Amino acid sequence: MVRVIGLMSGTSLDGVDAAGIETDGVAVGAAGPTVTIPFPPELRARTRAILDRAGNLPGNDRELLAAERDLTLLHVAAVRALDWPAELIGFHGQTILHRPAERRSWQIGDAALLALETGVPVVHDFRSADLAAGGEGAPLVPVFHQALARGLAHPLAVLNIGGVANVSLIGADGALLACDVGPGNALLDDWAMRHTGVPCDRDGALARAGRVDAAVLARLMGDPFFARPAPKSLDRLAFHRAMDLLAPLSPADGAATLAAFTVRAVASLPLPFQPCRWLVCGGGRHNPVLMDGLRETLGAVVEPVEDVGWDGDALEAQCFGFLAARAVRGLPLSFPGTTGAGRPVSGGRVAQQGLPVAATRVLERLRR
Numbered sequence: 001m002v003r004v005i006g007l008m009s010g011t012s013l014d015g016v017d018a019a020g021i022e023t024d025g026v027a028v029g030a031a032g033p034t035v036t037i038p039f040p041p042e043l044r045a046r047t048r049a050i051l052d053r054a055g056n057l058p059g060n061d062r063e064l065l066a067a068e069r070d071l072t073l074l075h076v077a078a079v080r081a082l083d084w085p086a087e088l089i090g091f092h093g094q095t096i097l098h099r100p101a102e103r104r105s106w107q108i109g110d111a112a113l114l115a116l117e118t119g120v121p122v123v124h125d126f127r128s129a130d131l132a133a134g135g136e137g138a139p140l141v142p143v144f145h146q147a148l149a150r151g152l153a154h155p156l157a158v159l160n161i162g163g164v165a166n167v168s169l170i171g172a173d174g175a176l177l178a179c180d181v182g183p184g185n186a187l188l189d190d191w192a193m194r195h196t197g198v199p200c201d202r203d204g205a206l207a208r209a210g211r212v213d214a215a216v217l218a219r220l221m222g223d224p225f226f227a228r229p230a231p232k233s234l235d236r237l238a239f240h241r242a243m244d245l246l247a248p249l250s251p252a253d254g255a256a257t258l259a260a261f262t263v264r265a266v267a268s269l270p271l272p273f274q275p276c277r278w279l280v281c282g283g284g285r286h287n288p289v290l291m292d293g294l295r296e297t298l299g300a301v302v303e304p305v306e307d308v309g310w311d312g313d314a315l316e317a318q319c320f321g322f323l324a325a326r327a328v329r330g331l332p333l334s335f336p337g338t339t340g341a342g343r344p345v346s347g348g349r350v351a352q353q354g355l356p357v358a359a360t361r362v363l364e365r366l367r368r
């Protein structure tokens with residue numbers, strides 16, 4: 001096993017998550033420390049503005065390059081804050097655009113700078129190879145969910161409610177199926193920001209005070225994404241135009257309707273088998289309106305992943321540590337059932353320029 005730091009800044013733009021993990025890319029060993037460095041509000045606003053323009057943005061845009069550097073330095077700060085002797089780093093970067101139909105998934109972040117500043121080899125660019133192999137480029141976390149779930153009763157569903165929600169379905173026979181399922185917290189965050197100035201509906205307080213508008217919810221669920229078979233994936237802004245449908249609603253009713261949208265999207269998923277439980281990770285599991293809604297609508301056992309001893313806030317960061325080790329070993333990160341790639345594909349690239357030879361020996365060790 002090697003000590004790897006995984007770094008994730010998700011679609012919620014709330015901060016950089018860093019987590020240490022001991023792994024060989026197959027087994028998951030001891031968890032190391034974790035830390036979240038929140039985005040300074042001005043960096044969050046700049047990154048959001050870039051994400052909103054990403055479809056028409058040239059790669060050499062000044063503001064883009066400045067934000068990329070500042071985001072990378074925030075990741076450097078996260079690695080330093082962990083104060084953990086890592087031998088390898090897995091660096092997801094910040095997704096600003098995800099258009100699998102165009103074979104594009106754009107994560108910004110300067111891996112060479114991160115490697116130089118930390119003195120540790122950095123695996124990055126996790127999604128390109130999957131897209132090149134005809135996959136969606138996301139979600140990549142299922143193989144990590146599967147590794148974590150060894151020893152638990154199956155069939156099992158692991159649901160991440162981040163900015164976007166995604167699910168991994170792990171069959172009793174080891175089958176692994178996955179896809180993005182719907183809006184997660186992204187729309188709710190935008191709605192809360194617009195109406196309360198706070199970037200999330202903390203503890204579901206606003207949604208709890210409102211009533212679901214059934215007609216608006218039905219129109220939201222009419223989006224063609226929900227009729228598409230899996231595997232499939234979503235951009236952060238996928239349902240952005242749907243926000244116009246919400247305009248006539250009060251802040252509380254809008255929040256209640258958006259929370260119901262997140263829940264209904266999960267419930268609308270055709271399931272190849274009935275999971276014995278739903279384990280929920282990501283920030284949405286802190287929202288009791290979402291958790292209660294899932295329990296009621298799925299009619300199933302729905303628990304935060306802490307109930308089986310996982311860390312639901314650090315899980316995606318840990319995942320990119322695990323995937324970094326897999327990438328170095330050339331092991332698959334994605335499969336036909338998780339992203340729709342034509343075959344199991346590895347991925348990732350290693351930035352190690354300028355590092356002393358001793359710092360890169362981990363790569364040989366993992367490849368042996």
Ligand SMILES: Nc1ncnc2c1ncn2[C@@H]1O[C@H](COP(=O)(O)OP(=O)(O)OP(=O)(O)O)[C@@H](O)[C@H]1O
Nearest residue numbers: 010011012162163164185200202203282283286287
């Ligand atoms: N106490 C809480 N009440 C309500 N919502 C919460 C709470 N805590 C966190 N959240 C939600 O969780 C979000 C952050 O979730 P998370 O960190 O899993 O997202 P992410 O990793 O950025 O997303 P993704 O998985 O799409 O990349 C916040 O934006 C907020 O909407």
Ligand SMILES: CC(=O)N[C@H]1[C@@H]2OC[C@@H](O2)[C@@H](O)[C@@H]1O[C@H](C)C(=O)O
Nearest residue numbers: 095098138139140141162164166316
């Ligand atoms: C393109 C991109 O960054 N997608 C994220 C996003 O956030 C959740 C969901 O949409 C998932 O598909 C993915 O992240 C996780 C870590 C994944 O690839 O599994």
